[in-house]
Amino acid sequence: xxxxxxxxxxxMTEAYERGGYAAAEPYAERILAKxxxxxxxxxxDALYLRAHVRHALSQAANDRGDHAAARRHxxxxxxxxxxxxRLRDGRAAFETVMLLMARAELHLGAGDGAAAVADYDxxxxxxxxxxxxxxAEAQVHLRLGRGWTRQHAGELxxxxxxxxxGLDLASEHEPRLVSLCLDRLAMIRRLAGATGAAEHHVLxxxxxxxxxxLDAARRGERARHAASLAxxxxxxxxAERHLDEAEQAxxxxxxxxxxxxLAAARAEVLRLRHDTDGAIREARRAAERCRADGEQVGExxxxxxxxxxxDDAGRxxxxxxxxxxxxxxxxxxxxxxxxxxxxxVAAYNAFVRRANELRAGGTGDGxxxxxxxxxxxxxxxxxxxxxxxxxxxxxxGMPAGDFRESWTARVARPVVDSALQMLTVxxxxxxxxxxxxxxxxxxxxxxxxxxxxxxxxxxxxxxxGRLDLLATPPRVRSMPDxxxxxxxxxxxxxxxxxxDARSPxxxxxx
Numbered sequence: 300x301x302x303x304x305x306x307x308x309x310x311m312t313e314a315y316e317r318g319g320y321a322a323a324e325p326y327a328e329r330i331l332a333k334x335x336x337x338x339x340x341x342x343x344d345a346l347y348l349r350a351h352v353r354h355a356l357s358q359a360a361n362d363r364g365d366h367a368a369a370r371r372h373x374x375x376x377x378x379x380x381x382x383x384x385r386l387r388d389g390r391a392a393f394e395t396v397m398l399l400m401a402r403a404e405l406h407l408g409a410g411d412g413a414a415a416v417a418d419y420d421x422x423x424x425x426x427x428x429x430x431x432x433x434x435a436e437a438q439v440h441l442r443l444g445r446g447w448t449r450q451h452a453g454e455l456x457x458x459x460x461x462x463x464x465g466l467d468l469a470s471e472h473e474p475r476l477v478s479l480c481l482d483r484l485a486m487i488r489r490l491a492g493a494t495g496a497a498e499h500h501v502l503x504x505x506x507x508x509x510x511x512x513l514d515a516a517r518r519g520e521r522a523r524h525a526a527s528l529a530x531x532x533x534x535x536x537x538a539e540r541h542l543d544e545a546e547q548a549x550x551x552x553x554x555x556x557x558x559x560x561l562a563a564a565r566a567e568v569l570r571l572r573h574d575t576d577g578a579i580r581e582a583r584r585a586a587e588r589c590r591a592d593g594e595q596v597g598e599x600x601x602x603x604x605x606x607x608x609x610d611d612a613g614r615x616x617x618x619x620x621x622x623x624x625x626x627x628x629x630x631x632x633x634x635x636x637x638x639x640x641x642x643x644v645a646a647y648n649a650f651v652r653r654a655n656e657l658r659a660g661g662t663g664d665g666x667x668x669x670x671x672x673x674x675x676x677x678x679x680x681x682x683x684x685x686x687x688x689x690x691x692x693x694x695x696g697m698p699a700g701d702f703r704e705s706w707t708a709r710v711a712r713p714v715v716d717s718a719l720q721m722l723t724v725x726x727x728x729x730x731x732x733x734x735x736x737x738x739x740x741x742x743x744x745x746x747x748x749x750x751x752x753x754x755x756x757x758x759x760x761x762x763x764g765r766l767d768l769l770a771t772p773p774r775v776r777s778m779p780d781x782x783x784x785x786x787x788x789x790x791x792x793x794x795x796x797x798x799d800a801r802s803p804x805x806x807x808x809x
Contacts, residue, residue, distance in 0.1 A: 304333055304348065311355065319516060321553025324359040327352040343388045349379035350394040357401050362554040364593025366405060373402045389428035396422045396437050400444055408595055410630035412452045419445035435472035439465045443483055450487060453633025453693065455702040459487050478508035479517055482524045489531065492705030501528060519548030519557060526564055535571040538564065559588045560597030566604045570611065578608040586624075599628045599638075606641060615648035632796045636689050639795075640714045643683035647721060650675035680721045685791035687711075687718040687734065688800035692792070695741045695772045729784040733776070737785070740775025740806060773804035 311326035330352045334345045353376030360368035376398045383391035403418035422441050427434045446461030466480035485500035508521060526541035542561050549558040562585030570578035582605035589598035606621035622642040629635050653672045690711040697703035715738055722731045774783060783789070792800035 304330055307333070308348070308351075311352070315355070316514075319552025319554060320355055320359040320362055323355050327355040327359070331356070341382070343383060343386050343390075346379045346383045346386070347388065347390045347394070350376045350383060350391070350398065353379065354394060354397045354401060357398070359553075361401070361405065361408075361593075362552070362556055364556045364559070364591070366408060366593050369401070370405055373398055373405065377402070392425050392427055392429070393431040393434060393437065396425050396441065399425075400437070400441055403444060403448065407448050407451065408593075410595070410628075412448050412631055415448045416445060419448065435468060436476065439469045439473055439476050439480070441465075442468065443480065446483065446487075450490070451634070452631050453706075455487055455491055455705075456698055456700065459484065459491075462487060474507075475511040475513070475517075478504040478511065478513075479520065481507065482521060486524060486527070488701075489528070490705065491701040492708060493701050497528075501525075515548045515551040516554065519545045519552075519554070522548060523557075523561065523564075526561075530564060530567055530571070533571060535568045538571075539568050542568070555592045556594045559585075559592040560594045560600075562588050563597055563600035563604050566601065566608070570604060570608050575608055575612045579605060579612065582608055582621075595628055599625045599634075602628070603638070603641065606645060610645055610648060613652070615645050615652055619645040619649060632689070632798060633693060635796055636686060636693060636714075637710065639682055639686040640690070640710060640717075643679060643686055643714060643717055643721075646675070646679035646682050647717065650679050676721065676725055680718070680725055680727075681791075683714060683718040683721050684730070684734065684785065685788045685795060685800075687715045688737065688785070688788055689792045689796045689798075690714050691738055691741055692771050692798065692800045727784075730788075733783055733785045736775045737772070737801065741772030741801075771799045771802045773806050774801045775806045 307326050307330050311323045314326055315323035330348060334348050353372045357369045357372035360372060380391045380395045380398060399418045399422040403415040406415040419441060442461045442465035446458040449461060450458035462480060462483045469476040469480050481500045481504035485497040488497040488500060522541045522545035526538045529538035529541060542564055546558050546561055566578050566581035566585050569581055582601050585601035586598050589601055602621050602625035606618045609618035609621055619642060622638060622645055626638045629638055653675045657672050694703055694706050694711045697706060719731060789800045
């Protein structure tokens, strides 16, 4: 390998340490141009360098939101790494792990969590034949990445296991990453409703971070996490300070995508301060910025805050439209259910507003106004009842513990209550009885732990591969009738969320 390429590689590393992948990108491009002109392009050094710099180029492209370019660089890098591996060159191992993690992140950004987990699993199978000095650091990030993917899918117990594995590795080999692991663990505990445990992990993370130098990227992530915690507590001033810190840190490394993802939180700060008009404006700007910079998670959050702010402003129809935009960007069943909980509230608020206007004589004539009001209630029921069945099925598939209790308290129980309220207003007594029987029955029949038999054949519920025999709850009925008043809602669960709300088994309970 020529001396000038070695010098460029050293300068690329220095640039990365100074300003992240954005600063390293020009050197990576120069190295690639030189390697591609080499006569012996199949030489191990050429192939290794191609894999190495393609990873840097993919990350730089991802940071600025150019996911198409990032995917091309990852594909070319993996091709080069595979060629190095065929030559039995051990340098391929580390580059393969890094490229697989980069591809997993792109899969998750595109909404394909299963493909992301598959890449993380493949990376975990790679051995380190040369004792690479950054192998332990990569292994920590690998487990944190898989944990983030599982968290996104709502599998909080598995996410916690991954993060704890990363914490164990960091404690033994990479102390500067301990605070990052603790922050991630705190986030999961918060989602599980274990506020006390989350606070403990946050305090521990702060103490560890004070003893270790953090680069800009990790400072940004720590500040973003602190802002999220402040928002959850309702502390708008603290959240704003941390958001400023995070945006500055991400700016230092040229990570426009991560910086854009903070915009929705700024809109939520305004909503906390009861500046509804400002929150609406900021949320719309946040959605546009996230879309421009390829930050899909931030765009979902922006439309969510927009919907909540519009509902605060007494504009439920517009709020529902905003939540619809959020739903169009989501693919994971758990996140779809979460969005539909908010959509159901907005749809019901739209019905209430129409009903109040009709009573006041302020909209349409009696016939048309009554028809529109009835249609608004039907729309709310159509969202809420299938969502209630889906939320309960997800709860049924969770292992006993904090995570299931949190899902029950924060999602399943509220949406079931909303669905029952809507059905009551609509006077649909048979469906009320069927929903009550279903929820009561699934609460009493617990799934068995996996282990005996092939859990993959258990069914097609959200807990596939983790449960044995009962992947979804059975239908419970109090009348000897094969027809279920909520059959329409059960079919809607399959169509909207991709799993069955209840198994074909029927339990007669009269």
